[in-house]
Amino acid sequence: MRVSTRSALPRDGFGRTAGEWDGLGLSRTAGQLVQELDAILSERRVACVYQPIVDLETGAVVAYEALARGPRGSPLEHPEPLFEASRRAGRMAELDWLCRSTAALGAVDGGLRAPWSLFMNVEPEALYKPVPQELRK
Numbered sequence: 001m002r003v004s005t006r007s008a009l010p011r012d013g014f015g016r017t018a019g020e021w022d023g024l025g026l027s028r029t030a031g032q033l034v035q036e037l038d039a040i041l042s043e044r045r046v047a048c049v050y051q052p053i054v055d056l057e058t059g060a061v062v063a064y065e066a067l068a069r070g071p072r073g074s075p076l077e078h079p080e081p082l083f084e085a086s087r088r089a090g091r092m093a094e095l096d097w098l099c100r101s102t103a104a105l106g107a108v109d110g111g112l113r114a115p116w117s118l119f120m121n122v123e124p125e126a127l128y129k130p131v132p133q134e135l136r137k
Contacts, residue, residue, distance in 0.1 A: 033085050036076050041086075041094055045071045048103045050110070053119065063117040066103030083123070096126035101135050 040046065046068055053063040070076040076085055086095040100120055107118045 030088075033075065033081075034089055036074060037082075037085050037089055037091065037095075040070055040074070040076060040082075041091065041098060044098060044102070045074075046095070046098050046102050047071070048099070048106045050107065050112075061116065063119055064107065064112065065119040065121075066099075066107065067121075068099040068103070092123055093126035093129035094132055096123045097129070097132050097135055101131075 047070075048066045048068055050064040051067055052061045053065060054060060055062050068079060068082070070078070070082040076082040083092070083095065086092050100122065103118065103120050112118055
C-alpha cells in the first residue's frame with residue numbers, strides 16, 4: 001500500500017491551505033487577502049520602522065535599516081504575510097517600490113543625514129522593474 005504525504009486539503013487562490021495561512025497568523029480567504037493587499041497598495045498604507053546599526057567597538061549608531069510593515073491590526077501587518085500575499089498576487093514589484101519610497105521619505109522626514117546611511121532590502125524580482133507611475137509624483 002502506498003501512502004501519500006501530500007495534503008488533500010483544498011488550496012486557495014494563492015495555493016495555500018487554510019492551515020498554512022493559519023501558520024502565518026492569518027485566517028482569511030484568498031479573496032479577502034487580495035482586497036486587503038489592494039487597499040494597502042492603492043492607499044499607500046505601508047509603514048517603516050528603522051533599526052539602528054551600531055559599531056560593535058564604540059556602540060555608536062552608524063546607519064539604519066528600514067523595515068517595512070503593513071497597517072497595524074491588518075492581517076498583513078507583519079512582513080512575512082504581506083510579502084507572501086504580494087508575491088502570490090503577482091504584485092511584488094509594486095509593494096517593493098512602495099516600501100522603498102516609504103523608507104526613503106520617512107528617513108528624510110525623520111532627519112536622517114550624513115554621516116548615517118540608510119539600508120533597504122530589495123526583492124530580487126523587483127530590482128529591475130521601473131518605478132510605478134503612481135509613485136513618481
